[in-house]
Amino acid sequence: MSYILNIETATKNCSVSLAKDGVTILCKEIAEEGYSHAERLHVFIEEIFKESGYNLKDLSAVAVSQGPGSYTGLRIGVSAAKGLCFALDIPIIAIDTLETLAAQAKINKGLIIPMIDARRMEVYSAIFDSKLEKKREVQAQIIDENSFNELQDDLYFVGDCAVKCKNVLNKSNHFFLETLIFPSANEMSFLSFEKFKINDIVDVAYFEPYYLKDFMVTTPKKK
Numbered sequence: 001m002s003y004i005l006n007i008e009t010a011t012k013n014c015s016v017s018l019a020k021d022g023v024t025i026l027c028k029e030i031a032e033e034g035y036s037h038a039e040r041l042h043v044f045i046e047e048i049f050k051e052s053g054y055n056l057k058d059l060s061a062v063a064v065s066q067g068p069g070s071y072t073g074l075r076i077g078v079s080a081a082k083g084l085c086f087a088l089d090i091p092i093i094a095i096d097t098l099e100t101l102a103a104q105a106k107i108n109k110g111l112i113i114p115m116i117d118a119r120r121m122e123v124y125s126a127i128f129d130s131k132l133e134k135k136r137e138v139q140a141q142i143i144d145e146n147s148f149n150e151l152q153d154d155l156y157f158v159g160d161c162a163v164k165c166k167n168v169l170n171k172s173n174h175f176f177l178e179t180l181i182f183p184s185a186n187e188m189s190f191l192s193f194e195k196f197k198i199n200d201i202v203d204v205a206y207f208e209p210y211y212l213k214d215f216m217v218t219t220p221k222k223k
Contacts, residue, residue: 001020002060003054003060004059004062004063004093004193005045005048005059005063006018006019006062006063006064006095006185006188007062007064007185008064008095008097008183008184008185009070009074010069010097010209011070011182012032012033012160012182013029013183014030014031014032014037014073015027015185015186016045016048016185017185017189019189019190019192019193021193022189022194023189024189026048026051028047028048029044029184029186031182037076038076041076041080042080045080056087059090060090060196061092061196061201062081062088062090062091062093063081063092063188063195064078064092065188066078066094066095066097066207066210067097067209067211068098068116068118068124068138068140069097069209078207082204085204091196094202094207095188095191097116097183098114098116098124099114099126099128099191100184100191101183101187102114102126102132102158103132103187103190104180104183104187105156105158105180107130107156108130109130109153110130110153110154110156111129111130111135111151111153111155111156112129112130113125113126114128114158115157115159115160116183117159121142121143121165122141123140123141123143123159124139126138126139127151138210143161143165143168144168145168145169147169148174151173152173154175155174155175156177157169157174157176157177158180159180159182160181162181
């Protein structure tokens with residue numbers, strides 16, 4: 001049996017789950033505007049072990065969202081995961097944030113396009129089929145009326161971009177699953193177990209999140 005702690009902090013949703021052989025035992029999460037991940041994450045981890053009756057020594061691995069997403073959110077999640085893996089001498093598993101988001105969509109045919117808001121009309125996106133096989137790698141793209149025109153399949157958009165994208169992506173084969181907004185550690189449970197079974201792990205010391213775009217630090221203008 002394998003017990004994996006899953007950590008998802010790439011977006012506004014601070015989410016943690018404990019899973020046994022790919023099945024979620026308990027999940028704690030909250031999506032807030034203020035990105036309270038630094039305060040919430042360790043509290044959620046403590047609550048999960050207290051309420052589930054398991055402890056850190058039971059863990060076989062820790063899985064963490066690798067991005068793309070919020071620079072600060074990703075750093076918080078990865079730092080916590082690395083700290084646990086170092087202390088417990090267990091492997092760390094990196095999970096594609098957009099795959100975690102896509103896993104919430106249950107469709108029989110067509111394509112799933114998970115999108116994470118990157119401000120203005122830009123999004124982080126990828127394309128998966130109904131079996132979660134990746135058909136296009138992660139990209140930062142600007143959405144306009146010509147986006148995805150080359151795809152004739154039914155397209156199911158998931159993520160936090162519905163409000164700004166629905167007026168542009170409005171063709172007959174475009175469908176927005178508006179209740180599926182943020183990636184969750186609940187969907188990470190299955191994904192991380194599949195990677196654990198084939199020893200698909202990353203180096204605890206050198207692993208870095210996948211920011212996609214460089215983090216920019218700006219200097220405030222003088223008044």
